Amino acid sequence: MLRILGLVAAAVLWAAQGFAADPIKIGAVVSVSGPASFLGEPEKNTLEMVKEEINAKGGLLGRPVELVLYDDESDVNKAVLAAEKLLKKDGVCAVVGATTSGSTLAIMNKFPAAKVPLVSMSAAEKIVTPVNPFVFKVAPSDRHAAGRILKHVKAQGYKNIAILSVSDGFGQAGREVLKELVPAQGFTLVADEVFGPKDTDMTAQLTKIADAKPDAIICWGTNPGPAVVARNRAQLGMKTPLYMSHGVASKKFIELAGESAEGLMLPAGHLIVASQLPDSQPQKALLMAYTAGYQERFKSPVSTFGGHGWDSLKLLAKAIETAKSDKPEDIRDALEKVAAFPGIGGVFTFTPTDHNGLDENAFEMVVIQGGDWKILQ
Amino acid sequence: MLFGAPQYLVSGLTVGATYGLTALGFTMIYNTTGIINFAQGEFVMLGGMLSVVLLKAGLPLPLAILAAVLCSALAGCLMERAVIRPVGRAAPVNLVIITIGVSILVRGVVMLIWGKDTFALPAFSGAKPLRFLEASVQPQSLWVLAITLLVLGALKLFFSRTIHGKAMLACACERKAAALMGISVERMAMFSFGMSGFLGAVGGAILTPITLTSYDVGVMLGLKGFAACILGGLGNPFGAAAGGLILGVLESFGAGFISSAYKDAFAFIVLLLLLFVKPTGLFGGPKSDRV
Amino acid sequence: MAVSARSLQLAVFAGLLAAAPLALPNDYYINILILCCFNALIVMGLNLLMGYAGQVSLGHAAFFGLAAYTTAFVTATAGLPVWAGVPAGIAVSALVAWLIAVPTLKLQGNYLAMATLGFGIIVSIVFNEAVNITGGPSGFVGIPRLKLLGYAFTSDTAYYYLAAGVLWLATLVSRRIIDSRTGRALRAIHVSEQAAQAMGVDIARHKRFVFVLSAVYAGVAGTLYAHHLTFVAPSSFGFNFSVQLITMVVLGGMASLWGAVAGAFFLTSLPEFLRVFEEMDILIYGAMLVACMMFMPSGLVGGLGKLAAWLKRKLTANPTPGQKPGQKPGLKADSRG
């Protein structure tokens, strides 16, 4: 017994010595607290889980990974300070973040100057169009989600569309894309309403929408607003089909909306319907493993957002391994060459002109039935 | 043109009842102590969050709500004893900062213990909406309006019939004189904090089935509650409740007829214009406040 | 004698500002110093309004934001040079303040608080919703960095010295206003509007003046902020920030220039020190607010002054028998806020 303990101790010591040499420092700016914490918390959890997983397997290039994570408290100023700190004080070789589009937009211009790659976990298209050579993002674009919804809408033969979006960065981005795509694809936009992130009653907006007699409503927001929208729609007895955005693709939404969630449709990443995927799907094994690992460790359901954390850190790890270097510029070059990399959010293929690497196939249209997701064919 | 007006009215009254109940809590404390309690919204949050937590812990709904409300009332008393009483007659602005600090603290504790998620509470009597004129009404809305009216009526009785109520009114009028007459101003202050904890929590508990709750709902409610108080005229409980309902209806009509993006702005513009014309609110006396 | 003491204070302040970057372990902290300067600038204006003239404003973040968005629009959208954007930003902020001052400042106490609060909220809603101009909730990108008289403030250190210089100048201006008939009139208004008027002070004009002046301070900070961050978003100019500003004024010490500076620097850098507590930081922040107000009702500067006086008494004389050991000096302090 003692001997085994001794062996373990020696092994740990050896590992520690080996690791103590020279860690690879990766920074992260995450909204662990504040209004965006529902995104940031699973991201942070996942980042730490992935880091430990990598280190348990011997690290990268034989060196341990050190994650320097700062909370931006969902505040743009704090995000800028955190990015400054990572670049100037901690001297990291790459940065994951930020959680929100606003924070990412605020910090991303610092990265070309510092020649350090940034992998964002937020959705806005402005992050990667036009392409900023040092900025990548793993969250799928709103355009892809919206495209997926409109494809379904078109298949049903609907003509008149109403949109209802939350007045924050997420809702604004979706609203802009929808206002562009809806007319462009031959639909008529009959109503364009907005609600506040903290609003608790949307019957006024829905009543106004009902007056415009749309064939379908698209609601773009993150919890809890859309849950209130779903409840209010049921309360008003509206039968108009309601599409949600990928922003509510979590069990929490079904819990909050209760019975009124039944029949709602939304584009969702593969994660939440992993068990329903065919085994041939390239992501399936990965998704199942991540779900099991996360739920066991954090005792809470997985979310797409946590998946962004997985994707960004794993992509960086992959780039470091292929580059065989932790020089920031080498990592950047290697990132741009990543192809057909199965992640949580989709299968990534970066190119010099595409720093998001995903398309509409990152999403499945799902419907809520019996309190669970069902893939729509 | 007026399509939806009944619905807007119903929605506005429901949301307005939220603001009104928060505003009542403000009034309660303001009247006895002259303090604007910026932690008032946190009492509402506590009412909702504690009900959710206790329900999950296995208590039946009515019991969970009762316990949550009592806990919040206790929290109010505790707040008065711990941070308000020791500073005595400090400048009003200092007291405001203290209450802001308390609200940050309470929010932080709730966040650390129960997380940042949003939670729902089942409706008291089903969710099947009722039709009324052209509007659809959730049964819970009726609960909210009925309980708000009940609370208002009870307050009126309390102030006019009970010795405690009369003593509180005396403190409101003239603290020194009240003290001379043997009323313990300190006890009354603690009592008023307890009462407003109670009122806020009642609001939080009955509204959560409609509005959902999370650790940070108190900020917005506190803000709107304060606005409702001012709209009605600070210090007048009836004004506070009416101010809340008016504010809710303004927002709802603003969203319906003007622009949902600017509905809050619309409500605040009306409030500002009103203040410019009537600087002490709708039902406020000519006497300006003590600050 | 008072005059020379004040000049000395200003000189020491200049020295401290100049030396501050040298004491920093690395470049990152200079950004915090810059933010401290911006906040101190706004807080100093707000302190003139609140601490000296006694008029509360719960919407000062709006003036900060108006200036920031204006210069952003003028430079990034309209493509005009920065030297046009900065004055335009300050002017818009001042103009809006001038327009709302008259009806608003007739209100008293909590009603005034509500009116300014409402104003702040309306402005922040406009920032959020006027997407075509402001970029909406996700922010305004691509604001150029500051370039004045051919000198581009590219390094953070250069920007810090600019911000610190402006702060010092604002302190000087404030000092000179306070120590003049205008300053006396403002302080008189704080205590008794009746008596001030009876002395021939046109209180409406003075209130408007100080309100506009505080908006100018916030405006200067706003334009500098926009060109430093090169990005602005509505969330930086909301109700929360207004409340933080008030907290800085009160925590630093009402009616004290150094209080404004101390409050702003302390509260702006505090979260940096609280990071070690991780998730608990918010609790400690809240608890510190409460504790400061309970034990230092006249703010940091007043509290430190009392502490110094108390220490001096302790050191110069033996403890008097009446003095209870361990009695906190601040506890007895009353605030004349």
Added chain:
Amino acid sequence: MAELLPELLAVRGVSVRFGGVQALTEVDLTARAGDITSVIGPNGAGKTTLLGVINGAVTPLGGSVRLDGADLSGRPIFERAAAGVVRTFQNLEIFSNMTVLENVMTGGHLHAGYTLLDSLLRTPRFRREEKRLAALCREKLDFVGLAHKAHLPAADLPYGEQRLLEIARAIAVEPKLLLLDEPAAGMNNKETQQLGAIIRRIRGELSIGVVLVEHDMELVMDVSDRITVLNFGRILAEGTPREIQDNPEVVAAYLGED
């Protein structure tokens, strides 16, 4: 009374209502330059309201207020101060956030002959004017006997001295007419006597007309040239102290009250 001095203040037919209460009804009041004119009456008779009407704090329903023949009706308080009407307050309104000297210098607000720009640039004019003003204000403090306390915080003065400070501050405005609202309230006998002397010197040395509202009958009878008696918002009597003391209606009103 040998000859009548020129009329300084002429209040004619002033009425005031507060809500449902008629505070003043058709009140006339005349104060002559170089006179001390007192207004007395039981509590609630409307004395302070009358002062308010004169200095502009209270808007009357009707009637007029003239100073040196110029109509002041409808003009705001600060303009009346500039025109020469200044008052003190029954409930002390000392600027507690300033030193004693600064309080008086605030009284000299209108006489500081420099602009905001001067103060920002600290021009020679600013320095000269501030120096002159400070010297002037010290004189005023000296006048009421507070010169030695110039640099103390005003809030630290004892009650009686705060009353004197209010007077010093008011005369620093260099008014034509000074309205004193119960200046002796809370003073002991000795202080009241000193106050009486100061009030006389205000008339004598500074040539400022005084309207005095006061409950201390000894002081009133001692210093006043003319007295007006108010009761329930109406004028009950007007005359010299002797005439008033002998007026049976006045005696009845006072006896009735106490």
